[in-house]
Amino acid sequence: MSSFFVLQKQYEDLARDEIITISKSYDPKSTIKSNPRLVMVSSKIPWYRISGRATFVRYSGIIAGTFNDVTKIDPQIPVPQSFVCRTINLTSKNIGSSALERQVGGILSRKWGSRVSLSDPQITVYLIITDSEKYLGYSDCNSRPKFxxxxxxxxHExxxxxxxxxxxxxxLKEKDTICDPFCxxxxxxxxxxxxxxxxxxxxxDKIMCKITRKNLAANGxxxxxxxxxxxxxQNITDKIDAIVTDLPYGISSRSSVSPKKLIQDFVSVIPKRKKLVMVYKKGLEVEEISKAKKYEIYRHKSLTRVIAVR
Ligand SMILES: C[S@@+](CC[C@H](N)C(=O)[O-])C[C@H]1O[C@@H](n2cnc3c(N)ncnc32)[C@H](O)[C@@H]1O
Structure with missing residues (x-):
């Protein structure tokens, strides 16, 4: 089954790799096809398991075919009682989205004998228009991450x-364990x-630990x-599957070590076999992570964050 994920405009590389990593973690045989702002995944896992976790997805669902001539549209979709059509224009051109939605809405309504409901549709039919292809997709539930x-x-959070x-x-998947050593x-x-x-x-920092415990308890x-x-x-290596962390951006009053030295010392003690995802301030790169995949996140003129994945 093929799923589609339309990405937010911001952080496109990060968003794409997030979908790919989640998909492959559940089904290593997942195959991925990617267009600007559109990722399509063929995999054993349902689309909502991926979009229920992914951060930067705007729309998602199941791919139900392609089309050229709307009058011949024949989507592979179980007939719903009610539906709404939504166009996702991923081209740089104006394609008359509202007229297209009305036209396809009318055609499907007659074909299916279903009613169009703008307020409470059973399914949403997506008309996904890219520069090279027109896809039909649909979703029958709202699957957004719960923060x-x-x-x-x-x-500094x-x-x-x-x-x-x-x-x-x-x-990582459910039941695996991450460690954040700068929590x-x-x-x-x-x-x-x-x-x-x-x-x-x-x-x-004892106070930070106290805050973390309260924040965790508030969510159960x-x-x-x-x-x-x-x-x-180093004492809990066998209990963890990955290290995911956000390093200090300046010199802490409790340790006079410079942020760069801290990163260097930290990377030298962490187990090499464990997956590492770490965030640090741009400019603090160290040799040990030179081969890691990196993404830059601009925050303001004196802070660009780097996410390194090793
Ligand atoms: C950038 S903050 C982490 C913020 C965190 N991601 C959040 O969302 O709240 C870095 C943290 O590292 C802690 N820290 C600094 N040096 C440390 C060290 N040597 N060992 C453990 N924690 C340290 C600080 O107390 C601070 O809470």
Whole structure:
């Protein structure tokens, strides 16, 4: 079965690789076809398992064929009681989306004997127009990620969406375990747990550990939070499947080590066999991760984040 995922405009590379990693983690034989802002996945797993986790997806569903002439449209879709048509124009041209939706709506309504419902359709039929192909797709449920709630915030926290995305880039599934050895307020742990992935947090700041525990408890999660330096990770290596973390951006008052030295020291103690996804400030690159796949996220003029996946 082929699924489609229309990506948000922002962070297109990241969004595409997130879908690919989630798909392959559930079904390593998944095959991927990708156009600008459109990813199509042929795989054993249903589309909503992927879009229920993926951060930067706007629309998703099942591919039900292609079309050229709308009057001959014949989608492979179980006949619904009601539906709505929505055009997704991925070209740079104006294609008269509303007229197309009305025309296809009329044709399908007659063919199926179903009613068009703009407010409460049983399914949404998507007309996905790219420069090279016109696809028909549909979805019969709303599958958007459910983000956790943050009781206590902090100016240095990672935003929920990036936290979720980097957990997904680790390729872990439900019941696996991630460790965030610089957990701060626990954003990465929260997003992992909200997807059914177990998590262990470490932070050398007692107050941060307390905040993380409160944030986890507010969502009903009981991850382990260890008040210690990141070196503690060496004692729990056999309990974790991946390290997903967001390193300090400046010199902490508690350690006079420069952020670059900290990254270097950290990378030298983490187990090489474990998947690593780490976020750091651009400019702090170290040799040990020179071969990692990297994505840049511009935040403001003095902060561009790099996500490195190794
Ligand atoms: C950028 S913040 C992490 C923010 C976190 N991702 C969040 O969303 O709240 C970095 C964290 O690393 C912690 N930290 C700094 N040096 C550390 C060390 N040597 N060992 C463990 N934690 C450390 C700091 O206390 C801080 O909470």
């Amino acid at each position: 956790s709630t943050k009781l206590i915030k902090h100016p 990672l935003d929920m969406k990036l936290a979720r995305c980097i957990v997904n880039l680790s390729g 701060g307020t626990g954003t990465i742990l929260l997003e992992a747990e909200s997807m059914g992935i177990n998590s262990i947090g470490i932070d050398f 999660f009981d991850s382990r939070v260890i008040n210690s330096g990141y070196e503690e990770i």
